Amino acid sequence: xxxxxxxxxxxxxxxxxxxxxxxxxxxxxxxxxxxxxxxxxxxxxxxxxxxxxxxxxxxxxxxxxxxxxxxxxxxxxxxxxxxxxxxxxxxxxxxxxxxxxxxxxxxxxxxxxxxxxxxxxxxxxxxxxxxxxxxxxxxxxxxxxxxxxxxxxxx
Numbered sequence: 001x002x003x004x005x006x007x008x009x010x011x012x013x014x015x016x017x018x019x020x021x022x023x024x025x026x027x028x029x030x031x032x033x034x035x036x037x038x039x040x041x042x043x044x045x046x047x048x049x050x051x052x053x054x055x056x057x058x059x060x061x062x063x064x065x066x067x068x069x070x071x072x073x074x075x076x077x078x079x080x081x082x083x084x085x086x087x088x089x090x091x092x093x094x095x096x097x098x099x100x101x102x103x104x105x106x107x108x109x110x111x112x113x114x115x116x117x118x119x120x121x122x123x124x125x126x127x128x129x130x131x132x133x134x135x136x137x138x139x140x141x142x143x144x145x146x147x148x149x150x151x152x153x154x155x
Contacts (some may be wrong), residue, residue: 005055010046017062018042024063028070037073041066075122102149109133110145117142 007013021041025034044065052061099119103111109131116127117138127138 007049007052007055008058010049013045013049013058013062014042017059020059021062021066024066025070028067029073033073037066037069040073041069044069072126075120103145105152106145106148109141110148113138113141114145114149 008016018038022034022038025037025041028034029037041062045062048065096119099115103114106114112131113127116122116130117124122130124135124138124142127142128135131138131141133141
Protein backbone atom coordinates (compact mmCIF):
# COMPACT_ATOMS: atom_id res chain seq x y z
CA UNK A 1 0.00 0.00 0.00
CA UNK A 2 1.28 3.46 -0.91
CA UNK A 3 1.94 5.99 1.80
CA UNK A 4 0.59 9.46 1.30
CA UNK A 5 3.28 12.03 0.66
CA UNK A 6 2.82 14.98 2.98
CA UNK A 7 2.58 18.48 1.62
CA UNK A 8 5.80 20.41 2.29
CA UNK A 9 5.71 23.97 3.61
CA UNK A 10 4.90 26.45 0.86
CA UNK A 11 8.34 28.08 1.10
CA UNK A 12 10.03 24.77 0.25
CA UNK A 13 7.54 24.14 -2.55
CA UNK A 14 8.32 27.60 -3.96
CA UNK A 15 12.09 27.06 -3.76
CA UNK A 16 11.82 23.69 -5.55
CA UNK A 17 9.39 24.78 -8.27
CA UNK A 18 10.35 28.36 -9.11
CA UNK A 19 13.00 27.52 -11.72
CA UNK A 20 10.94 25.02 -13.79
CA UNK A 21 7.92 27.36 -13.65
CA UNK A 22 9.95 30.36 -14.78
CA UNK A 23 11.55 28.39 -17.61
CA UNK A 24 8.14 27.22 -18.86
CA UNK A 25 6.63 30.71 -18.66
CA UNK A 26 9.57 32.28 -20.50
CA UNK A 27 9.21 29.68 -23.26
CA UNK A 28 5.51 30.34 -23.56
CA UNK A 29 5.35 34.13 -23.11
CA UNK A 30 8.80 35.61 -23.51
CA UNK A 31 11.01 37.11 -20.85
CA UNK A 32 9.03 40.29 -20.04
CA UNK A 33 5.54 38.80 -19.77
CA UNK A 34 6.88 35.79 -17.87
CA UNK A 35 7.67 37.87 -14.77
CA UNK A 36 4.05 38.91 -14.21
CA UNK A 37 2.80 35.42 -15.04
CA UNK A 38 5.33 33.96 -12.58
CA UNK A 39 3.88 36.03 -9.74
CA UNK A 40 0.32 35.16 -10.72
CA UNK A 41 1.22 31.45 -10.86
CA UNK A 42 2.50 31.39 -7.31
CA UNK A 43 -0.36 33.53 -6.02
CA UNK A 44 -2.80 30.98 -7.43
CA UNK A 45 -0.74 28.15 -5.98
CA UNK A 46 -0.65 29.85 -2.57
CA UNK A 47 -4.44 30.25 -2.58
CA UNK A 48 -4.97 26.58 -3.43
CA UNK A 49 -2.13 25.18 -1.33
CA UNK A 50 -4.06 24.70 1.93
CA UNK A 51 -6.58 22.46 0.17
CA UNK A 52 -3.96 20.00 -1.17
CA UNK A 53 -4.49 16.53 0.22
CA UNK A 54 -1.04 15.12 -0.56
CA UNK A 55 2.35 16.24 -1.82
CA UNK A 56 2.54 14.04 -4.90
CA UNK A 57 3.14 15.50 -8.36
CA UNK A 58 3.69 19.04 -7.08
CA UNK A 59 5.88 19.95 -10.05
CA UNK A 60 3.19 18.87 -12.52
CA UNK A 61 0.62 20.81 -10.49
CA UNK A 62 2.75 23.98 -10.50
CA UNK A 63 3.47 23.67 -14.23
CA UNK A 64 -0.23 23.18 -14.97
CA UNK A 65 -1.04 26.37 -13.06
CA UNK A 66 1.72 28.18 -14.97
CA UNK A 67 0.35 26.91 -18.29
CA UNK A 68 -3.14 28.14 -17.39
CA UNK A 69 -1.79 31.55 -16.37
CA UNK A 70 0.11 31.80 -19.68
CA UNK A 71 -3.01 30.88 -21.65
CA UNK A 72 -5.03 33.47 -19.74
CA UNK A 73 -2.37 36.11 -20.44
CA UNK A 74 -2.36 35.21 -24.12
CA UNK A 75 -6.17 35.48 -24.29
CA UNK A 76 -6.17 38.84 -22.51
CA UNK A 77 -3.52 40.13 -24.89
CA UNK A 78 -5.44 38.87 -27.91
CA UNK A 79 -8.67 40.51 -26.75
CA UNK A 80 -7.06 43.86 -25.91
CA UNK A 81 -4.91 43.96 -29.04
CA UNK A 82 -7.77 43.24 -31.43
CA UNK A 83 -8.13 45.82 -34.15
CA UNK A 84 -11.08 48.07 -33.42
CA UNK A 85 -12.25 49.92 -36.50
CA UNK A 86 -13.18 53.57 -36.40
CA UNK A 87 -16.88 53.57 -35.56
CA UNK A 88 -17.66 56.34 -38.03
CA UNK A 89 -16.31 54.29 -40.94
CA UNK A 90 -18.27 51.10 -40.17
CA UNK A 91 -21.42 50.54 -42.22
CA UNK A 92 -22.38 47.27 -40.58
CA UNK A 93 -22.68 46.36 -36.91
CA UNK A 94 -19.54 45.32 -35.09
CA UNK A 95 -19.31 41.54 -34.45
CA UNK A 96 -19.91 41.94 -30.71
CA UNK A 97 -22.92 44.17 -31.38
CA UNK A 98 -24.34 41.57 -33.74
CA UNK A 99 -23.83 38.85 -31.14
CA UNK A 100 -25.40 41.08 -28.48
CA UNK A 101 -28.42 41.64 -30.73
CA UNK A 102 -28.79 37.93 -31.51
CA UNK A 103 -28.60 36.88 -27.86
CA UNK A 104 -30.77 39.67 -26.43
CA UNK A 105 -33.83 37.42 -25.96
CA UNK A 106 -31.97 34.55 -24.29
CA UNK A 107 -32.17 33.95 -20.53
CA UNK A 108 -29.37 35.77 -18.72
CA UNK A 109 -27.10 32.76 -18.01
CA UNK A 110 -27.44 31.40 -21.55
CA UNK A 111 -26.82 34.84 -23.06
CA UNK A 112 -23.68 35.30 -20.96
CA UNK A 113 -22.39 31.80 -21.75
CA UNK A 114 -22.96 32.18 -25.50
CA UNK A 115 -21.43 35.66 -25.53
CA UNK A 116 -18.33 34.62 -23.58
CA UNK A 117 -17.83 31.43 -25.59
CA UNK A 118 -18.41 32.72 -29.11
CA UNK A 119 -17.64 36.40 -28.65
CA UNK A 120 -14.51 36.09 -26.54
CA UNK A 121 -13.52 32.45 -27.23
CA UNK A 122 -13.19 31.67 -23.52
CA UNK A 123 -12.95 28.11 -22.26
CA UNK A 124 -15.88 26.57 -20.43
CA UNK A 125 -13.76 26.57 -17.26
CA UNK A 126 -13.30 30.34 -17.54
CA UNK A 127 -16.98 30.85 -18.36
CA UNK A 128 -18.00 28.73 -15.37
CA UNK A 129 -15.74 30.79 -13.12
CA UNK A 130 -17.19 34.03 -14.51
CA UNK A 131 -20.75 32.82 -13.99
CA UNK A 132 -20.06 31.30 -10.57
CA UNK A 133 -20.79 27.76 -11.72
CA UNK A 134 -19.00 24.68 -13.00
CA UNK A 135 -17.50 24.26 -16.45
CA UNK A 136 -20.17 21.64 -17.20
CA UNK A 137 -22.94 24.10 -16.29
CA UNK A 138 -21.30 26.71 -18.54
CA UNK A 139 -21.14 24.19 -21.41
CA UNK A 140 -24.79 23.32 -20.91
CA UNK A 141 -25.86 26.99 -20.77
CA UNK A 142 -23.99 27.78 -23.99
CA UNK A 143 -25.45 24.72 -25.69
CA UNK A 144 -28.99 25.59 -24.59
CA UNK A 145 -28.52 29.15 -25.80
CA UNK A 146 -27.33 28.01 -29.22
CA UNK A 147 -30.29 25.60 -29.50
CA UNK A 148 -32.69 28.45 -28.69
CA UNK A 149 -31.03 30.65 -31.32
CA UNK A 150 -31.36 27.88 -33.94
CA UNK A 151 -35.04 27.37 -33.10
CA UNK A 152 -35.63 31.10 -33.36
CA UNK A 153 -33.84 31.20 -36.71
CA UNK A 154 -35.97 28.35 -38.08
CA UNK A 155 -39.22 29.98 -36.98
